[in-house]
Amino acid sequence: MRLRVLGCSGGELGRHRTTCFLLDGTVAIDAGALTSSLTLDELARVERVVLTHSHLDHVKDVPLLADLLLGRRARPLVVHASTACAKTLADSLFNDRLWPDFTRIPDRRRPFVKVVPFHPRRRFRAGGYTVDPVPVHHPVDSVGFVISDGRDAIAVSGDTGPTDAFWKLVNAADRVRAILVETSFPSRLQALADASGHLTPATLAGELEKLDRDGRPVFLYHLKPAFAAELRRELSALGLPGVRVLARGQQLEWTSGRRVPSRGVS
Template structure:
């Protein structure tokens, strides 16, 4: 499997700051933040599966525009996977005919442009030899992380989460873990805000990483604009033993 980072910022502010979206091979998106808007129409048309971590706007904002762009150019529905509460939020608050048309009913319910596919924590979706499993996390809204397993190696993406023992227990069961992409949205001076919003700061992240029971390459994502330098300096000074790197746009992972 190949994963390309389209966006990994915790906010916007210039072309280089794009919110979370990863392209897997040519046909899968993990989240649909503003990073997905970097894809061409042909690349958008090739996507058949979108796995959402949660329904916050920075992770779904490109989805309505994407399906509107390519719907008439596809011969099968775009499949959108997420926890049941995530899909319910999309249907009630976005695809509701007020904010955006309900593409799960267009052109009709039997042949829609978009299908919602509920996925429970621990459930594994098989797409050929590729396996994608929803992992437990702890955020302010219903959310999951994902494990992507090619059979030869795995990549785990935390999505948005605060401290979560169940997440690390799930990671411990991944037999061929190569890469861990984990959020750290805030610097330590905003640790109280991180805890309130169920995100990470370096202090919290350090405690969590001590639960990791195997070596892998670890990358930091979802850094807040304006806090990137401070947060990475805190990570380098306080978590140097873990050899953490900042995730970058267009970074490619092969596993």
């Protein structure tokens, strides 16, 4: 299993890109940095997108990717979205007003974008991967999940404030090699983080107490660019063991449970 970090910030600014992880070159977890990070040939190999929720920084490259690839391949882009997220995509994005409805182009029988809704508490398949979702705490319906290729798995929190369900899912899952957790605002902005459904270093520390670590690394993402330096200082001062901040361009790889060293940080 190979995870490439295309974007891991809570906003776009300079070299910061919004959330997007590429799994084995074919499955994107969220779509905040596909078209700004990949070549056209690499984009053509993306078969599926698994969305955590409907906010723009997580879905924005789905319509842009459809526009780039239409006519370059016959197979559709499959988008896995919770029932609530799928409705938002239909009502507010692919509505022929904000963007052409690629779920009906070139026609309804053979659309280029195929949105496949999933229940936020039920396991589903995304190509060769098994995905176990769970609702987390955010102003819109948002899910965290564990995604597995049958040998190794990773956990992704999605955008969330304090939650119990995600940690219960991770603790019960097999062969989870790494946990990716959002952390967005410094602790001095705790009220803002709570209102917007995000974590701070202070609430992250409390959340990690719910995790049966067993030596597994925790990687942080979704740091707001305006506060990134402050967040790094605060996290360093907390000294949370085994907790690291992801970097755009980083690659994480596992081979049957064995961690391959990270590479490609830019």
